[in-house]
Amino acid sequence: MIEVKGAGKQFGSISALNRLDWTIGEGEWWGIIGPNGSGKSTLMHLLSGVERVSSGMINIRGRNVADFSRKQLSRMMAVLQQEGIAPVHYPVREVLEMGRYPYLDWLGRDSKEDVDSLLEGIMDKLELHELAERPLDELSGGQRQRVALGQVMAQEPQILLLDEPTTFLDIRYQQQFMELVANWRRETGITVIAVLHDLNLAALYCDKLLVLRDGREVGMGTPEEMLTADRIRSVYEVEPVVVAHPASGVPQVLLSRQNL
Numbered sequence: 001m002i003e004v005k006g007a008g009k010q011f012g013s014i015s016a017l018n019r020l021d022w023t024i025g026e027g028e029w030w031g032i033i034g035p036n037g038s039g040k041s042t043l044m045h046l047l048s049g050v051e052r053v054s055s056g057m058i059n060i061r062g063r064n065v066a067d068f069s070r071k072q073l074s075r076m077m078a079v080l081q082q083e084g085i086a087p088v089h090y091p092v093r094e095v096l097e098m099g100r101y102p103y104l105d106w107l108g109r110d111s112k113e114d115v116d117s118l119l120e121g122i123m124d125k126l127e128l129h130e131l132a133e134r135p136l137d138e139l140s141g142g143q144r145q146r147v148a149l150g151q152v153m154a155q156e157p158q159i160l161l162l163d164e165p166t167t168f169l170d171i172r173y174q175q176q177f178m179e180l181v182a183n184w185r186r187e188t189g190i191t192v193i194a195v196l197h198d199l200n201l202a203a204l205y206c207d208k209l210l211v212l213r214d215g216r217e218v219g220m221g222t223p224e225e226m227l228t229a230d231r232i233r234s235v236y237e238v239e240p241v242v243v244a245h246p247a248s249g250v251p252q253v254l255l256s257r258q259n260l
């Protein structure tokens, strides 16, 4: 469904991404992992059409990403950044409605008949009813990230791009956020691509991982295949201990104190 063929991105003399070949199937949940500066955000910007490839190409459903209009892309794909949405002084309900922007005609009419029940359903799922009239800039970071997820749900995309979405969340909200995405995917079959620094969350939620280092792919496969001590050692230059999660068996990565 998404085909990345020999994709590369240069910024002047910096090669942020090199000759990446990658195929993302419909409904899959991929995690992109790798150290700081390895090209993860660059790849997300190429997928979302914010940046153009310097070489190679990216096709979505057989069509070059560069050939879609902004509006066409945003009907198909939603992007959620680590800081969610800017803390504007608009009530939560209106912020959710902004997710419908790609579907409005020039008179501001939505192509969907029953937007109200769509928004009600989202507020139910994300438990946003009690926040509906509160302005976004008065909410906590965790609450704002929930609203940001609601806004992209209102956008009804088929592809969700998450760029380090849990960075500013405590562990309860990290889990809640990932579970909400997992439920959404189960219900709609949406494709999810998430840049994650937290390898343990990546192992818990992603079907497959793409590992980048210095702008190059250094592995792709299941969390079990990718999160081996050897690979983590060579990619991140740390000495990890990898254990199986006692409940699910997925790999979990522990760090050790040095020189002990």
Ligand SMILES: Nc1ncnc2c1ncn2[C@@H]1O[C@H](COP(=O)(O)OP(=O)(O)OP(=O)(O)O)[C@@H](O)[C@H]1O
Residues within 6 Å of the ligand: 011, 014, 015, 016, 034, 035, 036, 037, 038, 039, 040, 041, 042, 043
């Ligand atoms: N707009 C830009 N102009 C110049 N160089 C850039 C630009 N964007 C990214 N780079 C460079 O490309 C490389 C990859 O950066 P990128 O932000 O994609 O890495 P990342 O894996 O997302 O890093 P992090 O984990 O720190 O967010 C870095 O060397 C970065 O300095």
